Every structure is written in C-alpha cells, then in structure tokens.
Amino acid sequence: AQSVTQPDIHITVSEGASLELRCNYSYGATPYLFWYVQSPGQGLQLLLKYFSGDTLVQGIKGFEAEFKRSQSSFNLRKPSVHWSDAAEYFCAVGAGWNQGGKLIFGQGTELSVKP
Amino acid sequence: DTGVSQDPRHKITKRGQNVTFRCDPISEHNRLYWYRQTLGQGPEFLTYFQNEAQLEKSRLLSDRFSAERPKGSFSTLEIQRTEQGDSAMYLCASSSLGRTMNTEAFFGQGTRLTVV
Numbered sequence: 416a417q418s419v420t421q422p423d424i425h426i427t428v429s430e431g432a433s434l435e436l437r438c439n440y441s442y443g444a445t446p447y448l449f450w451y452v453q454s455p456g457q458g459l460q461l462l463l464k465y466f467s468g469d470t471l472v473q474g475i476k477g478f479e480a481e482f483k484r485s486q487s488s489f490n491l492r493k494p495s496v497h498w499s500d501a502a503e504y505f506c507a508v509g510a511g512w513n514q515g516g517k518l519i520f521g522q523g524t525e526l527s528v529k530p
Numbered sequence: 531d532t533g534v535s536q537d538p539r540h541k542i543t544k545r546g547q548n549v550t551f552r553c554d555p556i557s558e559h560n561r562l563y564w565y566r567q568t569l570g571q572g573p574e575f576l577t578y579f580q581n582e583a584q585l586e587k588s589r590l591l592s593d594r595f596s597a598e599r600p601k602g603s604f605s606t607l608e609i610q611r612t613e614q615g616d617s618a619m620y621l622c623a624s625s626s627l628g629r630t631m632n633t634e635a636f637f638g639q640g641t642r643l644t645v646v
Contacts, residue, residue: 419572449634458534458621458637459573505572509635515586516561516625518635520572 417442419508421521428496429529436491436524438506447509448489449518450480454502462504465489476500501528534638536622542644543612550608551641555624562605563635564597565621566590573621579605580627612645619643 418441428434440446447466451459463474470482480491489506503525507518535554543549555562560581565573576595577587581602591597594612599605609616619642623635 451637456640456642458536458639459623461634461636464634507572515578515580516627516635517563517575517578517586518565518573518623519575522570523572 417508417510417519419506419519419521421504421506421524423524424522425525425527427527427529430498431495434491434493434496434500434526436504436506436526438489438491438521439487440489440506440508441487442508446489448480448482449507449509450474450478450489450491451505451507451520452502453505453523459505462491496526496528498528498530501526534622534624534636536620536638536641538641539639540642540644542646545614545645546611548608548610549612549643550606551620551622551643553605553607553622553624553638555604555622556626556636559624559626559636560602561625561627561635562599563623563625564605564607565623567619567621567640568617576607609643612643614645617643617645 420439449464450462453459462478463472465472465482473479478493503523505523506521509518537552563578564576567573579599594610597607619640621640622638625635
C-alpha cells in the first residue's frame with residue numbers, strides 16, 4: 416500500500432540553526448514526491464517537488480530536499496531557519512498522471528522556531 | 531490568475547443540516563481534487579475530476595457526500611445530514627494534465643466546517 420511516514424510530529428529549532436525534516440515513503444513505482452507547507456488555518460503551499468532527474472531539488476524559501484531511492488526517503492533541509500518558517504510541513508507522494516495524480520500525505524511535522 | 535478559490539472559508543452548522551462548499555480552480559486546470567483534513571492530520575484524498583468527469587472516489591466519501599463539476603469549471607461538495615465527525619478542513623486543489631506528466635497541485639485556502 417502507498418504510504419508516507421513523517422517520524423517527527425513536532426520539532427523545535429533555534430533561529431539560525433539548520434533543519435532537517437524526515438520523510439519516508441512506500442510506493443510501488445517511481446514516485447512523484449512533494450513537500451508542502453501550511454500555516455495555521457491556511458491551505459498548502461508547494462515548497463518543492465521531485466519528478467525525475469537530479470535527486471537534490473531546490474525549492475522556494477531556501478529549502479531543498481534529497482531523494483534517496485535506496486532509503487525510500489525524501490528529507491527536507493534548510494541551512495538556516497527563520498522565525499517565519501514556523502508552520503506545519505507535509506511530505507506527499509503523488510500517483511502518476513495516468514493514475515489520477517492524487518496525493519498521499521504524511522501526518523505532518525510541526526516546526527517551532529525559538530528566538 | 532488569483533489561484534484556487536474556496537467559498538465559504540468557514541461554516542458552522544447544526545448536526546443534521548446539509549452544507550455545500552464551492553471551489554473555483556485555476557483557469558484551464560482540467561483536474562480538480564477534494565481533500566479532507568482533520569486536526570493534527572495530513573490531508574486525505576476524497577475525490578477528483580478530470581474536466582467534468584468524476585474519475586475516482588475514496589472510501590472516505592460516504593453516500594452522504596456528493597461532488598459535482600458541471601461544465602468542467604467550478605466544483606461543489608455537498609454533505610447531507612452532517613455529523614460531528616464531518617468537522618474538518620475541506621481542501622480543494624487543481625492541476626493541469628500535461629503531455630507527459632501531471633504538474634503539481636495548487637491548493638485553495640480551504641473551508642473549515644464545524645458541526646455542532
């Protein structure tokens with residue numbers, strides 16, 4: 416069955432510190448992978464995506480993620496966290512275009528940033 | 531283009547009442563998705579349309595739920611005889627089916643439903 420696991424429910428980091436959010440997926444075919452961010456009461460904003468090619472992908476707001484097929488992982492990283500990064504982060508795996516393109520989300524990781 | 535628009539943003543209803551939500555996708559996006567998100571959880575897929583055709587429905591979509599997308603433009607999601615368990619954020623997303631792969635889905639800000 417297709418699934419996404421985000422092992423960390425809540426992470427707190429100090430402003431300026433580096434960040435890594437973990438994501439593991441289970442998917443039978445080549446996955447399309449996404450990271451979204453959600454502020455309280457808001458919809459989801461796409462940070463970055465991986466469809467194919469270079470396994471290190473760059474996104475908006477200084478985020479990057481690395482696809483590791485051998486580990487079934489797609490971890491999100493940022494070298495220096497800003498207070499405005501505090502939000503909920505969701506990893507998702509997408510069905511291929513010929514399977515509808517629906518997304519399967521992890522439970523999310525809530526990020527808190529200490530001053 | 532102002533993105534995916536959802537209306538209303540918030541809805542409080544009494545148990546047993548019917549509610550209807552509207553989603554306006556990004557212009558010319560031919561795929562439209564509905565997701566439900568409960569507190570502390572990631573969004574869960576409910577259903578999707580390609581143009582006006584509803585191509586897949588999740589088991590989460592009980593027979594009290596119905597979605598439509600007339601003319602392949604906006605979509606509505608109706609919940610009949612609401613229950614307290616229906617309280618959630620209902621998210622709409624749209625995407626464009628490209629020649630070789632689907633592009634990313636763009637999400638609306640959601641409709642927060644509270645059933646009292």
